[in-house]
Structures are given as structure tokens and as C-alpha cells.
């Protein structure tokens with residue numbers, strides 16, 4: 001029987017692990033399929049306090065894990081497949097095995113939203129990507145026309161970043177104005193290397209037969225006119241999906257699946273706490289995720305202390 005189980009080993013999960021470990025609760029951290037979380041996919045993190053020269057994302061997460069382990073956190077490679085939160089202790093099924101715990105901290109993060117096209121899935125990592133910072137500098141994209149799909153701040157950031165490498169960046173948006181903040185939209189549209197393609201959606205990524213991205217098929221949503229655009233890469237930047245499907249119907253969440261804390265980090269189920277990007281659609285930063293992990297740990301510790309009185 002565990003006192004605290006933490007689902008997720010990103011900034012939120014490992015910070016929660018550090019705090020609960022220092023409170024002698026010997027937390028069990030389940031890493032999921034992405035040990036270290038999203039930050040391991042980026043090379044340089046320049047806005048995490050304490051690293052004036054920046055730090056490699058993988059290195060930062062390795063340090064966070066070591067720091068938590070130093071105080072007794074148990075970090076285990078495993079994915080939670082189902083949960084029974086109807087009675088305490090809670091039961092989780094982790095890679096087929098049951099794990100029981102008195103409290104649970106959900107720090108499962110958020111993944112990228114997909115276009116839901118078969119060709120997109122087949123060409124992922126063969127020109128289709130969800131992260132300009134991670135993949136933009138790859139040789140396959142250099143001096144090539146690239147496509148960014150989306151119209152929000154992330155899409156604008158991705159498009160602007162890609163102009164360092166691409167010959168031209170087409171920004172495909174289904175509306176006729178960007179959703180991004182005014183300053184970001186203005187900066188993006190004034191960049192001579194970025195060409196907006198308005199009122200359009202991608203209907204197919206080409207070319208599955210060649211096993212690489214050679215272009216996209218587009219449809220104008222106003223005129224229904226179809227066209228093809230040559231490109232070497234498709235960067236999808238249409239938002240995120242929180243990894244909270246496991247808790248649907250049990251833990252309160254908004255219509256997009258973000259967990260809604262009730263008070264502090266506490267959820268509607270007593271003994272279950274939440275931290276990080278799976279409950280934060282606003283800030284989505286490493287330092288905010290870490291801060292929320294700290295809060296969840298303190299809340300879990302106080303809950304256990306109150307139970308034992």
C-alpha cells in the first residue's frame with residue numbers, strides 16, 4: 001500500500017515527488033511512456049529559474065528525478081491503464097498489475113491535438129511533426145517550403161521560428177484572421193517569409209506512397225475549392241489534449257478534458273489531487289507545472305496528516 005502515487009514524471013510529477021519525498025511519504029512516481037515529460041523533447045530551456053545560461057530539457061528533467069530520488073521517491077517505468085477511485089484505498093492498474101494508494105496526484109500532462117487524417121498518422125516523423133523547436137532544424141526541412149497548420153499563438157510562434165530554416169512558411173488557417181494575440185499576429189503577418197493561406201483546411205498530407213511529406217491537399221472552407229501545395233514538412237499547431245481520459249466521468253473536468261481543481265489542487269474526489277498541464281490550459285510552462293506539483297504535494301501531505309489524526 002502506497003501513501004502517495006504520482007501519475008506522470010514531468011515537471012509537475014517530479015516536483016510533487018520531491019516535496020512528498022522530503023515529507024517522508026516515499027511517493028511512487030509512474031513515468032508513463034514519456035519519462036521526464038514533454039520538456040525532454042526540447043534542447044534548451046532558457047526560462048527555468050536558476051539556469052542563467054539555459055539548460056538542456058533532458059538534463060533538467062534528469063536532475064529533477066535525481067533530486068526527488070535522493071529523498072526517497074521511487075520512480076518506476078509504468079503506465080496507468082485504469083483507476084478505481086470509488087473507494088479508498090484507490091486502486092490503479094499499472095501495466096496489468098494492481099497498485100493501491102491512499103492518495104493520488106494526477107500529473108499526466110497534455111499531448112498535441114492531431115488533424116485526425118490517416119495520411120498525417122502515416123507520415124508522422126517523416127515530415128509531419130508537432131514541434132518546430134524540436135524538429136525545425138532537421139536537414140530535411142532546411143531551405144524547403146514548410147506548412148504550419150493553425151492560427152493561435154503557438155502556430156504563429158512555430159511559423160516564425162521556422163523562418164530561420166525554411167525557404168517559405170505557409171500558415172494554413174481555417175478562418176480569415178488569426179486567433180493569436182494582436183502583437184503576435186502582427187509580427188507574424190509582417191514576416192516576409194510567412195504566407196498565410198486563409199479559410200483553408202488540410203484534407204490530406206502527401207505523399208504516403210513515397211513515404212515522406214511532399215505537400216498537402218487543401219480545401220477552401222468558403223468556396224470548397226481544392227488545391228495542392230508543395231512542401232517538405234507539415235507542422236501541426238492546433239492545440240493540446242490533456243491526458244485525462246482515464247478519469248472521465250469520475251474526476252470533474254471541463255469540456256476539453258482539463259481537470260478542474262475544487263480547492264487548491266484538490267479534485268472532487270477526496271484524496272485525489274492534480275498538478276501541471278493536465279489542469280492548466282492557460283500557462284503551460286515548466287515552472288508553473290513545477291509550482292502546481294509543489295502545491296499538490298503539500299495538499300496531499302496535509303490530507304494524509306488530517307486522516308491520521
Ligand SMILES: Cc1cc2nc3c(=O)[nH]c(=O)nc-3n(C[C@H](O)[C@H](O)[C@H](O)COP(=O)(O)OP(=O)(O)OC[C@H]3O[C@@H](n4cnc5c(N)ncnc54)[C@H](O)[C@@H]3O)c2cc1C
Pocket residue numbers: 007008009010011012013030031032033034035036037038039041042044045046047048078079080081107108109110131133134243246275276277278284285286287289
Ligand atoms: C518542444 C517543447 C518545448 C518546451 N519548452 C519549454 C520551455 O522552454 N520552457 C517552459 O517553461 N516550458 C516549455 N515547454 C512546456 C513544458 O514542457 C510543459 O509545460 C511541462 O512539461 C508540463 O509539465 P507536466 O508535468 O504538467 O506534464 P508533462 O511534461 O507533459 O508530463 C506528463 C507526464 O505524464 C505521464 N503520463 C501521461 N499519461 C500517463 C499514464 N496513463 N500513466 C502514467 N504516466 C502518464 C507522461 O509519460 C509524462 O511523464 C515546452 C514544451 C514542448 C513540447
